[in-house]
Amino acid sequence: MTDRYTEFLAGERHDDVALYLTEAAVSNVERLADRDDAVATDDGVVLVVDGEKGRSVFKKTTGMDAMEFAQEAMGADGHVARDLAGGDCPEAGDGESHAVEFVFAFTEAQNEEVGGLYAEGAVVHAYAHCECGASYSERWLCEE
Secondary structure (H helix, E strand, O other): OOHHHHHHHOOOOOOEEEEEEEOOOOOOHHHHHOOOOEEEOOOEEEEEEEHHHHHHHHHHHHOOOHHHHHHHHOOOEOEEOOOOOOEEOOOOOOOOOOOEEEEEEEEEOOOOOOOOHHHHOOEEEEEEEEOOOOEEEEEEEOOO
């Protein structure tokens, strides 16, 4: 595991974004896994990169604007794996396959003024896209 990845999950890299990419999203997953800012998973790679660069990489690999995708995904609640490398599609159960193709995530610092979850600590915002075409999101407190 890279330090960047561990620090991101702990809520210590608010200027970075994390991208989970599978072969369904990008054809050169193995090559991406060799990067210093990458963590290889069973079926993909998690990259933790500077926010601007990450949004650019996201657009190049998915063809979508990261913030527009996040806005769309916020319309459906689902479960995103805490390591960002997967999730449970809210459309699952219809007999189709529901593997995650990619995840876009960022963190926000604790903010007691906002209240709710944000008052408790730093928060991960994660947005996932399923092979069925559904997009969904989840938020949770960063690991300590």
